[in-house]
Amino acid sequence: MISMPDSLSRSGDLSAIARKYPVKGLDVGTMNLVSATDIGGKELELRKIRHVFLEIDRNIFAEKVFKDQKIKYAEINSRLFALGDSAFDIAKRMNTTVKRPMKAGVMNYSENVGEIILSVMIHSLIGGAREGGEVCCYSIPSDPFDAKFNVIYHKGIIADVLSSMGYTPLAFKEAQAVVYSELAPEQFTGIGISFGGGMINVSLNLLGRNLFDFASIRGGDWIDENVAMALDLQQSRITDMKETEVDLLEPKTRVDKAMVIYFKDVFSYLLKAISKRLSLSLEKHPELEEGVTIVSAGGSVQSRGFIELFREEARHIRFPVRINDLRAGTDLLNTTAKGCFINAFTKYYLKEKNERR
Numbered sequence: 001m002i003s004m005p006d007s008l009s010r011s012g013d014l015s016a017i018a019r020k021y022p023v024k025g026l027d028v029g030t031m032n033l034v035s036a037t038d039i040g041g042k043e044l045e046l047r048k049i050r051h052v053f054l055e056i057d058r059n060i061f062a063e064k065v066f067k068d069q070k071i072k073y074a075e076i077n078s079r080l081f082a083l084g085d086s087a088f089d090i091a092k093r094m095n096t097t098v099k100r101p102m103k104a105g106v107m108n109y110s111e112n113v114g115e116i117i118l119s120v121m122i123h124s125l126i127g128g129a130r131e132g133g134e135v136c137c138y139s140i141p142s143d144p145f146d147a148k149f150n151v152i153y154h155k156g157i158i159a160d161v162l163s164s165m166g167y168t169p170l171a172f173k174e175a176q177a178v179v180y181s182e183l184a185p186e187q188f189t190g191i192g193i194s195f196g197g198g199m200i201n202v203s204l205n206l207l208g209r210n211l212f213d214f215a216s217i218r219g220g221d222w223i224d225e226n227v228a229m230a231l232d233l234q235q236s237r238i239t240d241m242k243e244t245e246v247d248l249l250e251p252k253t254r255v256d257k258a259m260v261i262y263f264k265d266v267f268s269y270l271l272k273a274i275s276k277r278l279s280l281s282l283e284k285h286p287e288l289e290e291g292v293t294i295v296s297a298g299g300s301v302q303s304r305g306f307i308e309l310f311r312e313e314a315r316h317i318r319f320p321v322r323i324n325d326l327r328a329g330t331d332l333l334n335t336t337a338k339g340c341f342i343n344a345f346t347k348y349y350l351k352e353k354n355e356r357r
């Protein structure tokens with residue numbers, strides 16, 4: 001069982017420990033890299049960069065232009081790459097699309113450029129370790145149950161990048177980070193789900209201990225791809241519409257309606273997978289019979305009507321225990337980074353407590 005500081009900001013004692021043992025949380029996502037750092041105040045410092053890049057032809061954009069316009073860029077083997085939001089802006093102007101080092105939640109780029117770019121981006125986000133061996137807790141997805149790959153390579157590459165920056169890397173499952181971030185009122189008991197771009201990650205915790213976790217590749221990208229195929233439209237256009245105008249509660253357009261069909265399908269697919277594993281956990285942990293709370297975070301939860309549609313689908317599924325609450329997280333894009341921070345921090349907190357005994 002884990003005893004957890006119930007509020008990071010409330011106790012002076014805890015923030016003194018945080019200063020003594022600096023740690024960082026890092027969400028390594030397919031679409032976004034997000035960091036959470038304690039900088040001594042009441043709130044964590046949260047920073048974000050889009051996990052995309054674009055190779056630039058030197059003949060079109062001189063390096064000087066990059067410097068003058070404060071564009072984030074990297075030079076790798078004499079090739080020039082714009083990074084993050086800058087890459088997006090330039091791609092739009094040039095009517096082209098950005099590249100991503102990750103696909104379906106893990107590093108997936110045929111050239112090692114993707115790994116170097118990841119390393120440059122992480123460096124620009126969190127800098128080097130503030131002291132030798134500072135712990136950086138980073139998110140990893142769970143192994144997907146509906147695809148063949150695993151996350152071992154991905155986990156190792158990020159550990160290497162962080163080690164080279166002076167950190168002690170500590171991997172943490174993305175969905176468990178959601179639990180640590182959001183389920184303090186439930187004593188860290190319940191189901192955390194991260195609805196990301198590349199993957200959906202799920203974890204059931206009992207008092208902060210992971211009982212099971214898994215991932216599915218039917219994340220936001222999968223939905224966009226399938227809606228685009230069904231309606232014979234371009235995927236990037238569908239993503240754009242989903243993020244700006246789609247309404248899952250009152251679907252009016254063909255795109256709205258297709259979105260509802262796919263979201264509902266993903267919800268019932270996911271709930272069935274959870275239900276199966278939960279039944280097995282119940283045999284060993286009858287205390288779960290009191291019911292569970294489900295909390296959802298990640299970019300996809302921002303869709304209008306997302307939680308309402310999820311609740312509706314949950315009403316139609318036979319679940320082995322009562323769902324006490326099904327809610328959205330409080331800070332959807334920062335949840336994982338915060339949960340990683342809390343995990344690293346808690347380890348120090350417990351260490352400190354043990355040392356004082």
Ligand SMILES: Nc1ncnc2c1ncn2[C@@H]1O[C@H](COP(=O)(O)OP(=O)(O)OP(=O)(O)O)[C@@H](O)[C@H]1O
Nearest residue numbers: 029030031032196197198199220243298299300303
């Ligand atoms: N305003 C919005 N409305 C609806 N969906 C959105 C919105 N903004 C982003 N999304 C979707 O959220 C998803 C990205 O979420 P998130 O940033 O949590 O992913 P990630 O952590 O980078 O990916 P992963 O965890 O899969 O590696 C994408 O599918 C994106 O289209």
Ligand SMILES: [Mg+2]
Nearest residue numbers: 029030194196
């Ligand atoms: Mg994510």
